[in-house]
Amino acid sequence: MSDMLTLTTHPSIAAIDPQDWDGLGDGNPFTTHRFLLALEQSGSVGTGTGWQPLHLALERGGALVGAMPLYAKSHSQGEYIFDHAWAQAYMRAGGRYYPKLQAAVPFTPASGARLLARDDGARAGLLDGLMQVTDRVGASGAHVTFCLESESALGRAAGFLPRITQQYHWLNRGYGSYDDFLAALSSRKRKDLRKERARAQAFGGTIRHLRGDDLRPHHWDAFWEFYQDTGARKWGQPYLTRAFFDRIHETMRDDILLVLAEDDGTPIAGALNFLGPDAIYGRYWGCVADHAFLHFELCYHQAIDHAIAHGLSRVEAGAQGDHKLARGYEPVPIHSLHWVRDPGFLRALDDYLDQERRAMGDEIDALADFTPFRKDG
Known part of the structure; x- marks a missing residue:
């Protein structure tokens, strides 16, 4: 029984102990308890913003072993990996796209761990829990944005669809x-x-x-x-x-x-x-x-x-900006995960993302030729 995992949701990160939460992270400033709490206490997220906190906590034997910054969204603003076209297609088909669940850091296009845990078992538990919560609250789907490549692989195994977009980073x-x-x-x-x-x-x-x-x-x-x-x-x-x-x-x-x-x-x-x-x-x-x-x-x-x-090791200078290329910033892949409850839409989304990943790979390769680095090796 001590190995049983218990999942809870929290409408404020203040309900979770800061040391417990931060003990699961990798030091990324944006997923720290203090950053997420500042968003809530300042009114930058919460009632009226379209970002309603619903953080996940995963416990084993009373100890926190996994956590996820999670929000119920009533729009697709402030995300930087956008799904506006998906929302329009979903609604044209007669569905209700909002609310959706977003495992992300609001207004922050910076990659980092979204499945805060010490082992892959707990990370898999968070992904399974995210699907369960999506069903429970009646959201159209769940999206994990700006996650790590390793998290993307876990998500794919769990039934999420991987997406690749692109940013410019300076690499030391x-x-x-x-x-x-x-x-x-x-x-x-x-x-x-x-x-x-x-x-x-x-x-x-x-x-x-x-x-x-x-x-x-x-x-x-x-x-x-x-x-x-x-x-x-x-x-x-x-x-x-x-x-x-x-x-x-x-x-x-x-x-x-x-x-x-x-x-x-x-x-x-x-x-x-x-x-x-x-x-x-x-x-x-x-x-x-x-x-x-x-x-x-x-x-x-x-x-x-x-x-x-x-x-x-690197500078991440935010979203977009082809002008960064001339200043030595290089194109790198950015990972996210997506899942919708409607099986027909999920199949269509899978086909679309497969084509998009191939196109994005070609784009990153092409952009790399425009960096200012010497081509003599």
């Missing part, structure tokens, strides 16, 4: 300095990036890296202004509330790198990054003054500088 191949990285590029690309960085850094002010106790409330006031401007242009309104930044200042400032451009001591632009054990994750950017190439400098080049200086 043991560079000792930014010049070492430039040496791996073609001569023309090397010159282009040197010129770009020189122009960006000549904007007339200074660039600062802020972490931990160097971060102060007035820095968040400035960044909130940047974030609102960017959010209004991209999404119509920002996903995160102002209170979210206060919460992460209280609980996560050691996990944060804020890169600020200042003109005479006044912040005019900034890029917010989160730090993991082996990666830096670029999340948000904004500005109140336009300067040539400053966006590329703060978001991409400064992140590379930090990764090299601290021995991090």
